[in-house]
Amino acid sequence: MRPFELVVPRSLAEASSxxxxxxxxxxxxxxxxxxxxxxxxxxxxxxNLLGFRAELARIERSGSTxxxxxxxxxxxxxxxxxxxxxxxxxxxxxxxxxxxxxVRNRATVGGNLLQQNRCWYFRQAAFGCAHNGRGPGCLAxxxxxxxxxxxxxxxxMRVHPSNVAPALQALGASVIVQGGKGERTLxxxxxxxxxxxxxxxxxxxxxxxxxxxxxxPVPGADVRSAYRESREKLSFDWATTAAAVRxxxxxxxxxxxxxxxxxxxxxxxxxxxxxxxxxxxxPSRANFEAAAxxxxxxxxxxxxxAYKVPVGQATLxxxxxxxxxR
Amino acid sequence: MRHPPEDGTPPTFSRRAFLKGASAAAVTGxxxxxxxxxxxxxxxYAPGSHAITLSVNGGERRLEVEPRTxxxxxxxxxxxxxxxxxxxxxxxxxxxxxxxDGIAVNSCMVLAIDAVGMKxxxxxxxxxxxxxxxxxxxxxxxxxxxxxxxxxxFVMAAxxxxxxxxxxxxxxIQHELSGxxxxxxxxxxxxxxxxRAAGRKx
Numbered sequence: 001m002r003p004f005e006l007v008v009p010r011s012l013a014e015a016s017s018x019x020x021x022x023x024x025x026x027x028x029x030x031x032x033x034x035x036x037x038x039x040x041x042x043x044x045x046x047x048n049l050l051g052f053r054a055e056l057a058r059i060e061r062s063g064s065t066x067x068x069x070x071x072x073x074x075x076x077x078x079x080x081x082x083x084x085x086x087x088x089x090x091x092x093x094x095x096x097x098x099x100x101x102x103v104r105n106r107a108t109v110g111g112n113l114l115q116q117n118r119c120w121y122f123r124q125a126a127f128g129c130a131h132n133g134r135g136p137g138c139l140a141x142x143x144x145x146x147x148x149x150x151x152x153x154x155x156x157m158r159v160h161p162s163n164v165a166p167a168l169q170a171l172g173a174s175v176i177v178q179g180g181k182g183e184r185t186l187x188x189x190x191x192x193x194x195x196x197x198x199x200x201x202x203x204x205x206x207x208x209x210x211x212x213x214x215x216x217p218v219p220g221a222d223v224r225s226a227y228r229e230s231r232e233k234l235s236f237d238w239a240t241t242a243a244a245v246r247x248x249x250x251x252x253x254x255x256x257x258x259x260x261x262x263x264x265x266x267x268x269x270x271x272x273x274x275x276x277x278x279x280x281x282x283p284s285r286a287n288f289e290a291a292a293x294x295x296x297x298x299x300x301x302x303x304x305x306a307y308k309v310p311v312g313q314a315t316l317x318x319x320x321x322x323x324x325x326r
Numbered sequence: 327m328r329h330p331p332e333d334g335t336p337p338t339f340s341r342r343a344f345l346k347g348a349s350a351a352a353v354t355g356x357x358x359x360x361x362x363x364x365x366x367x368x369x370x371y372a373p374g375s376h377a378i379t380l381s382v383n384g385g386e387r388r389l390e391v392e393p394r395t396x397x398x399x400x401x402x403x404x405x406x407x408x409x410x411x412x413x414x415x416x417x418x419x420x421x422x423x424x425x426x427d428g429i430a431v432n433s434c435m436v437l438a439i440d441a442v443g444m445k446x447x448x449x450x451x452x453x454x455x456x457x458x459x460x461x462x463x464x465x466x467x468x469x470x471x472x473x474x475x476x477x478x479x480f481v482m483a484a485x486x487x488x489x490x491x492x493x494x495x496x497x498x499i500q501h502e503l504s505g506x507x508x509x510x511x512x513x514x515x516x517x518x519x520x521x522r523a524a525g526r527k528x
Contacts (some may be wrong), residue, residue, distance in 0.1 A: 003373035006393035006439060010368050031434050034416055036394070046393070050440055075429075100505025101483070103417055124410045235504035236418075 002042040006252075008051055011175035012178050012210060018047050019180075019208035025049055025121050027071055027108040031115035039125045040132060049210065055106075056212055059083070068214040070110025074164070077109050086326035087171075087219025090244045091183035091318075093227040100236050101228035110211045113165050113191065114203055115177070117266070118238060119148065131156045138198060145241065145302040150309060151265040156198035157302060159263045165192075166244035166260040166268045167227045173216045175292035188214070189270065196266035222255070223248045226322035229262065230311045239263040241312035243319040245275075247283070254278045254287075259295060259320075264312055271295035271316075283324040285317065292316040336411070371439060372478050382407070383451025391438040395462055398422045400438035401448060409449035409478040420506030423479040423486075424448045449478040452485060460526050461485055464519040472510035480506050484520045496511035 009015035015025070022044035026032050029050075035041045049056075049071065056071040059080040066082055077083065078096035098104055098112065121127040121139040128135025140148045140157035148157035165188065173188045191211075193200050205211065219225065229242035242262030248255045257278045260267040274295035281287045292313040299309050371393045379388050382405060389404040398415075401407040401424070413421035417435040424433045425447040436512050453459040458466070461481050471477045480503065487494060487502035495501070499520045508516065 001394040004393055005373055006371040006437070008369040008371075014368060028435075029393065029437060029440070030417060033396070033435050033437070037415065048440070100417075101486075101502050102420060102423055102430050102505040103435070104425075105429045106431045106435065236507075251387075 001036040002039065002206040004036075004043055004236050005045045005187045006048055007045060008048050012052065013210065015047050015049060015052075015181075016178060016180050018045070020045075023047060023207075025210060028073075028106045029111075030103060030107045035116065035123065038123055040123055042286040060159040061218065064218050065072075066216045066218060068109055068216065070213055071108045072212045074104035074107050074109060074112060075101070077164070078104065086224040088216070088225065089323065089326060090167040090170055090227040091164065091216070091223035093296045094163040094242075094244060096230075097227075097229070097235075098163040099308045099317055107214065109164060109214060110160050113168075113188075113214070114205075114211060115161055118161045119158045120144070122158060129156075133159065140173060141302070144304065147238070147255075148302055148305055149265050150299045150301045150305055151261070151269050151296070152196075152197065152298075152311070153203060153266070153300065154197045156266060157197070158196075158202075158266050160192070160202075160267050160269075161238065161263070162268070163227070163229070163239065163242065163262065165224070166242055166262040168214060168216065168323065169270070170244040170246045170260040171216050171219065171225060172246075172258070173214050173316070176213040176215065177209045177213055178206060178212050179206055183212075185215070189268070193265040202266075203251065219246065220248065224323040224326035226319045226326065228319040228322060230315045241308050242313060243312070243316040245316070245319045245323050247278075247320065247323040249283050249324060252282060253280050254283055259291075261295065261312065261316065264299075264308060274316075278320075283320075285321060288320040288324075291320065301325050331340040333344065342375070376439070378439060380405075380438070380441055380446055381444065382446045383448060389438075393437070393439060395438045396434050397424070397436040397438045397441045397446070398433035400441075401433060401446075407448050407450050410482075411475055413475070413477060418507075419476070420483060421476050421477070421479040423482040423506065425482060425486055425489075428486065428489050430483050432505075447482075447485075449482055452481070459485070461488070461520070461523040464526075465516070468515045468519040468522065470512055470515035470519040471508075472512055476506060476508045476510075480516055484516075487520065488524055492525075494520075496521065500526075 015153045024043040026046045027049050053071045056069040058069045059072050060067050061082045074095045121129050122132050129139050138156050140259050149159050169188045174185050175191050176185050225246040227244045229239035231237040246258040257275040259271040259275040274291045278291050340491035375390045391400050410424050413419045415434045417432040422434045423430050426444045483503050483506050499517050
């Protein structure tokens with residue numbers, strides 16, 4: 001790590017006012033320290049938000065929503081009493097299986113949503129690409145692309161690395177951000193670019209905006225959700241494909257469905273058509289597999305990641321089945 | 327006084343001896359603390375050394391760190407607590423596991439300054455003096471190590487697991503220890519040792 005100044009702001013407004021060139025915000029720093037150690041980033045100043053943990057790590061229900069402070073750890077989310085019950089299943093599973101116990105004990109949910117992608121070309125000082133600003137194109141396009149995107153790629157093959165983003169998005173979550181102009185709330189989907197490309201940022205926050213909370217609507221009594229992911233190892237690994245689903249079944253037919261895929265596109269990938277195709281159908285394995293086929297119909301695999309299509313389909317069908325059985 | 331370069335420049339003599347000498351020198355030198363950038367401004371730690379106090383294994387330890395110093399480097403290079411191992415230095419192996427307020431974390435992914443005000447427990451603090459903690463005794467009894475390099479991390483992760491679960495079953499132990507890697511493959515005996523220690527505790 002190169003030397004930097006570490007500043008401890010006394011208020012969020014003060015933190016926001018510190019934005020500028022060479023300045024980055026830090027929560028627990030799990031993702032940031034990794035990038036600093038790899039020397040792919042060398043900020044002059046790091047604004048430490050961890051001091052706001054007392055206010056910004058609470059997980060509380062108020063009325064028909066649960067508000068999750070952005071500094072709550074993944075462990076706190078996975079073990080939160082107010083999130084018990086089938087409706088939040090996808091969130092509990094995604095937070096509880098991410099990374100390792102040690103990382104979950106430290107990593108914040110806000111940091112998980114805003115972490116940078118894990119493309120090995122993007123994250124190594126030795127490689128320059130259009131996305132890290134040190135090269136002209138995408139090295140993964142023709143290079144080692146086993147873990148890269150199969151859906152919606154433009155000129156950058158990165159995939160979104162967050163476990164909890166697909167789950168929160170499937171549950172209809174919003175995020176609250178605070179900036180110099182005050183606070184605003186936006187749907188989680190809008191935290192990420194609509195058309196992610198190489199030169200654009202991985203999130204849509206303004207430089208002076210800080211993610212402070214995630215607001216999740218409490219699912220209805222008949223709503224179930226689940227999260228499943230495929231990995232090369234049983235634990236301690238990044239997902240190769242992931243699926244978060246929300247499902248409501250009434251009178252033996254699917255009444256409501258949302259599907260958001262992880263690790264297959266540069267943003268959490270909404271499979272709206274596949275979700276819609278299940279409405280009015282029986283929650284059977286055959287129907288789930290048909291919907292999963294549809295979710296990956298537009299896939300354009302690279303040389304080394306065609307496996308993600310059948311594996312992703314199976315992961316999604318498993319997630320749908322797990323939700324239906326809750 | 328400067329810390330040794332982090333760019334891998336080989337020291338001309340023992341790194342630890344050098345650091346011991348350096349920290350002894352620091353006691354007599356002026357030790358600037360964190361200074362507010364303005365009379366009523368936010369606290370700022372400029373690049374360079376700062377004196378902080380960490381609560382480690384029940385004692386208050388004063389030491390010098392840079393803003394970029396990780397808790398792991400502070401423990402090993404400043405406080406001579408070399409039980410926590412620097413293996414991957416990326417939070418991917420668990421060898422550096424310590425407890426912060428009783429919860430297992432990767433000390434390589436925590437800035438030392440962020441640990442101020444929290445209770446740090448390292449493998450050296452599990453049992454007083456030469457005595458062994460029951461977990462350590464069971465690791466010995468089960469022969470739960472080969473080269474032993476990952477062992478301090480495993481013992482700390484297991485300790486945090488037993489803080490959290492009174493009587494964990496095998497699946498719970500496996501889940502709680504899933505952040506630790508052992509390249510010798512002693513997992514089975516590690517799980518056995520933790521089960522036995524849990525039984526003694528219960």
